[in-house]
Amino acid sequence: MKRTRVKICGFTSADQAAYAAYAGADAIGLVFYAASPRNVSIARAQEIIAALPAFTTVVALFVDASEIQIREVIGQVSIDVLQFHGDESAQECRRYAKPYIKALRMRPDVDILALTTEFHDARGLLLDAYHTKAKGGTGEQFDWDLIPEHCNLPIILAGGLSAHNVRDAITHVKPYALDVSSGVETAKGIKDNNKIAAFLTEVCLSDRNN
Numbered sequence: 001m002k003r004t005r006v007k008i009c010g011f012t013s014a015d016q017a018a019y020a021a022y023a024g025a026d027a028i029g030l031v032f033y034a035a036s037p038r039n040v041s042i043a044r045a046q047e048i049i050a051a052l053p054a055f056t057t058v059v060a061l062f063v064d065a066s067e068i069q070i071r072e073v074i075g076q077v078s079i080d081v082l083q084f085h086g087d088e089s090a091q092e093c094r095r096y097a098k099p100y101i102k103a104l105r106m107r108p109d110v111d112i113l114a115l116t117t118e119f120h121d122a123r124g125l126l127l128d129a130y131h132t133k134a135k136g137g138t139g140e141q142f143d144w145d146l147i148p149e150h151c152n153l154p155i156i157l158a159g160g161l162s163a164h165n166v167r168d169a170i171t172h173v174k175p176y177a178l179d180v181s182s183g184v185e186t187a188k189g190i191k192d193n194n195k196i197a198a199f200l201t202e203v204c205l206s207d208r209n210n
């Protein structure tokens with residue numbers, strides 16, 4: 001059976017991150033982007049990570065951050081994977097000798113296949129909705145038909161996912177993994193355990209039937 005991996009992004013509380021990990025989330029995301037309501041300090045990130053069980057992948061999200069900021073985070077926080085959610089070049093993404101995923105904000109003219117060549121050493125391409133004002137975490141879905149059927153990199157589907165549409169998403173896109181933030185929250189940065197459980201249950205049921 002194929003299992004669709006799940007990353008839940010934007011935790012600000014250790015209890016909620018631990019709940020998600022024990023409930024079956026494969027990865028938890030920590031946002032290091034001051035403009036986000038989900039932004040965490042280094043101290044809070046350390047507290048969240050200390051609450052996680054073994055085998056939970058920790059992803060640090062940056063948006064056009066400076067090299068100094070990224071090195072400060074990875075020097076003090078036990079991060080497994082970097083997520084670049086801005087306009088970072090491939091050269092910038094590979095500077096840290098750490099596994100990284102690259103986010104693309106989807107517009108009709110995005111050439112995913114060309115970008116897979118540019119970011120060939122990324123561990124996955126994260127596809128999110130394009131928004132004129134926000135860089136991500138908007139809760140908006142994009143047109144999944146923009147995603148090519150074959151891609152050389154694992155596709156991580158994001159953008160407006162929730163327990164209500166995740167089964168359709170898996171059937172339609174067949175992604176390697178999913179990334180959700182707003183769809184498992186009651187307010188920005190405040191995760192909801194019931195929504196997390198419902199989301200993970202839907203993914204399991206969908207995988208079982210596919």
Ligand SMILES: O=C(O)c1ccccc1N[C@@H]1O[C@H](COP(=O)(O)O)[C@@H](O)[C@H]1O
Nearest residue numbers: 009036135136137139158159160181182
């Ligand atoms: O979560 C944020 O605040 C955020 C800020 C800036 C860039 C990305 C951000 N989050 C990522 O956005 C997508 C989609 O989130 P949503 O489920 O639609 O709310 C996801 O990859 C988050 O990691």
